[in-house]
Amino acid sequence: MSVLEEVLAANDAYVAHFGAKSELALPPVRGFAILTCMDARLDPAKYAGLSEGDAHVIRNAGGRASDDAIRSLVISYKLLGTREWFVIHHTDCGMEFFTDDVIRGLLANSLETAALGAEGFYDVGEGPGSAEGAYIDWLTISDRAQAVVDDVARIRRHPLVPARIPVHGYVYDVRTGRLVEIPAATEAGRATS
Amino acid sequence: MSVLEEVLAANDAYVAHFGAKSELALPPVRGFAILTCMDARLDPAKYAGLSEGDAHVIRNAGGRASDDAIRSLVISYKLLGTREWFVIHHTDCGMEFFTDDVIRGLLANSLETAALGAEGFYDVGEGPGSAEGAYIDWLTISDRAQAVVDDVARIRRHPLVPARIPVHGYVYDVRTGRLVEIPAATEAGRATS
Incomplete structure (x- = not known):
């Protein structure tokens, strides 16, 4: 089968057991958002325990706090009520290699x-x-922990981001699946009201 | 438990059964990428049948072909070898309501x-x-199908995107879980070499 055929066949199987997910409403049930990398090894629903309907997931190359990620985060809280955010980069990220x-x-x-x-x-x-x-x-990364701190700090100081929203900073270890806190990012992302 | 405690507890459970995923390499095994919306109801790994390591997943508000999404797609093919892309918007998208x-x-x-x-x-x-x-x-959406066509066409004509990469356009139905093709987008995204 081609990739397209494989995707559509997998979708058929998903549809067959869709069930009560058809009743889910637009705003995230658990009221939070995750910004993470597009890397194929990362499945934020699995590594953070999300069911459909729980949380917004924003992904780009590096999990960086780009202007577009901030556009998405602002829509996430202002219109859809998220109250807490995570920035999650990872080990062995391609963005460190160029x-x-x-x-x-x-x-x-x-x-x-x-x-x-x-x-x-x-x-x-x-x-x-x-x-x-x-x-x-290209938003490449030269220092893994510092990039998390920088991205959390950029979000924290953005004029459209309320001081009441905590922003947590983590690195996902692709060898273990573990989320490892970056304490300086947590500090930079602390809610101040 | 707080949201943070819930996420870390779910992560502990994931780590406990991480297994052979520790051996996955950086490039996506199945060689494709999906650009889709951050909406909490969408789980692209589930609706498209992805295991960890299979494919890049890029997500933002609307699943739009923003400059940042294109940055990510270019890194996806140029450095990590993806050969086929999907743009997947969805019904009941918040981006249609403002x-x-x-x-x-x-x-x-x-x-x-x-x-x-x-x-x-x-x-x-x-x-x-x-x-x-x-x-x-804000990249809001006024016509659901046309937005998919527009995003596929924007990717197709970008000077950094090779003509050999097909770009498929779909809408995910949040009431059924079904991926519905947008034929005009598929046409706009056809590979030309």
């Missing part, structure tokens, strides 16, 4: 997928590439 | 959570508010 210069160079060279060697990513495909990558902030 | 003017007005009035009545969202909290909302494009 810099803006690296990905800009790779994209300028070729749009094909690069390979990862001991020296980092390198291109195996042929051009054409694009200079468009130079105009994007 | 406009930029509405949320900007609500935020200017108060940072407290608004209520939803028959006439739309209205503020029940007191100020202070913030004018910062006027500087954000």
Whole structure:
């Protein structure tokens, strides 16, 4: 089967046992939101114990507090009532393995997928590439714990984020499944009213 | 228990049975990515049949093809090898129930959570508010199917997205769990090389 056929077959099986989930309302039942990485190894519903309807889940490359993540978080509390947020990065994150210069160079060279060697990513495909990558902030990570602190602090100081919302900072360990607290992030994300 | 205690207790249970997931590598095993909404009722791992390690999952308010979603998708194929993407919006999406003017007005009035009545969202909290909302494009949705077409088309024409990557467009029905294809989006997202 193709990927598309596999996805639709899995969906058929899900629909067959959908049950009472059809009655769920729009606002998250448990009133919180998680911002985490798109990484395939992370399943926030499983690692944090979420059932359908419980919590908002926002995901991007790195789990970063991008402008778009903040747009989503503001909608989450202002219109849908979440009262508590988590920023959850993880070990072995791809965002630690390159810099803006690296990905800009790779994209300028070729749009094909690069390979990862001991020296980092390198291109195996042929051009054409694009200079468009130079105009994007890739939000790469050079210090794992500090990136969590920075993202929590950015959310905390955003003028649209109420001081009453606590923002917790964690790193998910992909070798154990464990959520490990980053105390400096928790401190930076403490509610102040 | 507090939300934080509940999340950490659920995580303890997950860790206790983590097993062979500790061996998963960084690139998605099944080579695809899903862009979908943060809505609490959506669990893409369940509705699309994903195990940990299978696929990238990107989520924001609306499942929109924001600049940040495109940043994530480009990293997904260029560095981590995904070859096929899905854009999956859903029925009863909160993004259909307001406009930029509405949320900007609500935020200017108060940072407290608004209520939803028959006439739309209205503020029940007191100020202070913030004018910062006027500087954000909230990416609201006025036509459900067209928004999927627009997002697929935006991804398709982005200069960093190779023509070889098919982009499928679907709407998830929150009453049934069913993924419903948007044919015009599939057409717009067809691979051309």
